[in-house]
Amino acid sequence: MQELPNRLMIVSNRLPITIAEQPNGTPLLKPASGGLVTALDPILRQARGTWIGWSGTNDADQTVDQLLEDATNSIGYDMHAIHLSQEEQEKFYLGFSNEIIWPLFHDLQSRCNFDPSYWTTYEQVNRKYAETIAEHYRDDTYIWVQDYQLINVACELRQLGIDAHIGFFLHIPFPHIDIFLKLPWRDQILNGLLEYDLLGFQTNRDLNNFLICVEALLPDAEIDRSGEYPLILHADRNPTKVGFFPISIDPNEFRAAAHTQDVDSLYGQIRESFPARKLILGVDRLDYTKGIPERLQAFSTLLETYPDLQQAISLTQVVVPSREDISEYADLKQTIQQLVSEINGKYTKIGWVPIHYIYRSLPREELLAYYRAAHAALITPLKDGMNLVAKEYAVCGPDDGVLILSEFAGAAMQLSEHSLTVNPYDLTGTAQAIYNAVTMPRAERMEHISKLRHSINQYDIYWWVDTFLQAANVKPSESVEQASG
Ligand code: ADP
Numbered sequence: 130m131q132e133l134p135n136r137l138m139i140v141s142n143r144l145p146i147t148i149a150e151q152p153n154g155t156p157l158l159k160p161a162s163g164g165l166v167t168a169l170d171p172i173l174r175q176a177r178g179t180w181i182g183w184s185g186t187n188d189a190d191q192t193v194d195q196l197l198e199d200a201t202n203s204i205g206y207d208m209h210a211i212h213l214s215q216e217e218q219e220k221f222y223l224g225f226s227n228e229i230i231w232p233l234f235h236d237l238q239s240r241c242n243f244d245p246s247y248w249t250t251y252e253q254v255n256r257k258y259a260e261t262i263a264e265h266y267r268d269d270t271y272i273w274v275q276d277y278q279l280i281n282v283a284c285e286l287r288q289l290g291i292d293a294h295i296g297f298f299l300h301i302p303f304p305h306i307d308i309f310l311k312l313p314w315r316d317q318i319l320n321g322l323l324e325y326d327l328l329g330f331q332t333n334r335d336l337n338n339f340l341i342c343v344e345a346l347l348p349d350a351e352i353d354r355s356g357e358y359p360l361i362l363h364a365d366r367n368p369t370k371v372g373f374f375p376i377s378i379d380p381n382e383f384r385a386a387a388h389t390q391d392v393d394s395l396y397g398q399i400r401e402s403f404p405a406r407k408l409i410l411g412v413d414r415l416d417y418t419k420g421i422p423e424r425l426q427a428f429s430t431l432l433e434t435y436p437d438l439q440q441a442i443s444l445t446q447v448v449v450p451s452r453e454d455i456s457e458y459a460d461l462k463q464t465i466q467q468l469v470s471e472i473n474g475k476y477t478k479i480g481w482v483p484i485h486y487i488y489r490s491l492p493r494e495e496l497l498a499y500y501r502a503a504h505a506a507l508i509t510p511l512k513d514g515m516n517l518v519a520k521e522y523a524v525c526g527p528d529d530g531v532l533i534l535s536e537f538a539g540a541a542m543q544l545s546e547h548s549l550t551v552n553p554y555d556l557t558g559t560a561q562a563i564y565n566a567v568t569m570p571r572a573e574r575m576e577h578i579s580k581l582r583h584s585i586n587q588y589d590i591y592w593w594v595d596t597f598l599q600a601a602n603v604k605p606s607e608s609v610e611q612a613s614g
């Protein structure tokens with residue numbers, strides 16, 4: 130990794146650890162789930178910077194603050210918690226962020242709840258984040274805001290008189306203009322984004338969607354495309370540089386973690402429980418964007434179309450609980466459970482269950498053991514900013530594993546040439562891709578996975594952070610100990 134700024138401050142909705150209440154009422158620290166945390170945690174560990182985010186609990190609590198302080202000592206970077214009231218959690222986190230921006234930006238406008246009362250709380254909580262940043266910020270700090278929950282933070286920081294360079298990275302897709310136009314707060318969101326000095330998107334498609342919206346909705350803005358990155362010029366504010374920076378993982382760290390003794394032993398246990406059987410793996414947060422019901426139906430179609438595969442193939446679907454206070458998510462949980470039991474009810478035979486369903490956050494060792502044991506990963510989101518599970522499987526899975534990947538995942542922009550790409554809405558096509566994965570000659574499988582690894586090694590998380598910070602013109606400092614990627 131190249132030189133980092135003197136002080137790197139990551140600001141995201143959630144801290145990398147979250148506080149959950151145990152049944153006896155005492156708080157417990159848990160790693161937060163999702164790709165954002167997986168990607169950014171190694172960066173901050175090396176930069177020894179600061180992370181500002183929500184603790185996952187309601188209101189301030191001294192026990193929680195003490196737990197976070199203890200965790201700071203073991204994690205190696207500072208964490209400052211934002212506390213959200215019950216109402217803020219409902220209207221900012223569950224409401225504006227996850228009932229409006231999340232579904233809309235994933236092209237699922239019919240799942241949006243455009244409740245007019247959400248916007249004010251979104252602004253108010255973004256102000257709260259800005260105030261906490263202002264408390265911990267120094268002149269040599271690079272403030273890097275993450276994701277859709279915090280679009281308005283730069284705007285709030287400007288109002289607090291902070292005119293530092295501020296960067297923003299959007300981890301989720303940016304939608305096509307026809308969808309973005311539906312957002313009642315489209316002008317506020319677009320103007321909020323343009324308060325940043327550098328805006329990063331996952332893919333070229335997201336970047337272009339954004340530029341089209343700027344051209345259509347802000348006739349006074351001018352786009353200068355003469356440099357390495359497009360620059361949005363506006364009479365009333367500083368220019369905003371925009372680019373796409375596909376996020377990634379630390380493949381060396383994943384590879385090493387996947388080959389410890391603990392993982393070896395778990396891997397052995399998994400293989401023993403699927404003797405001579407092809408194991409297909411799905412791993413997702415509980416989310417309607419991940420296409421889990423469609424995937425289960427495609428697997429059922431496979432068993433129906435190729436009866437010879439019955440008893441010879443199994444799907445293990447891991448689902449990590451997420452956002453269950455939103456009815457769309459609670460309904461999805463029911464739908465998945467029902468489909469799993471219907472399919473298992475229809476096809477199970479003595480000694481063989483077609484779908485193994487795991488609904489919890491697995492310890493990391495177990496997840497890595499599943500990656501190693503799976504003959505193919507079935508990653509079929511209806512839409513996804515990137516999808517790090519695809520990259521993790523390619524790196525940790527077997528040397529002859531196959532990646533089956535939705536064409537609507539950001540990861541497909543980089544990995545489609547060496548994976549079996551599918552349209553997740555096409556159940557027959559997805560079933561056929563699973564069949565192709567398990568019948569593909571071994572040499573071909575090995576060649577593809579090795580090419581995928583090559584690409585992930587080259588464009589790893591350190592490449593991502595370097596490229597973004599270079600685009601931000603962040604002045605590096607010798608005072609930060611450097612690490613190599
Ligand atoms: P998203 O960010 O939408 O959740 P990603 O695929 O980009 O989707 O990231 C998911 C992250 O969550 C991955 O880094 C993966 O390793 C992690 N993860 C997935 N399943 C589990 C699990 N069962 N336990 C712990 N972490 C998990």
Ligand code: G6P
Binds near residue numbers: 143164276277451
């Ligand atoms: C995705 C989003 C992140 C979010 C994560 C987990 O990765 O891009 O911003 O933190 O999902 O979701 P949660 O709502 O639990 O924070």
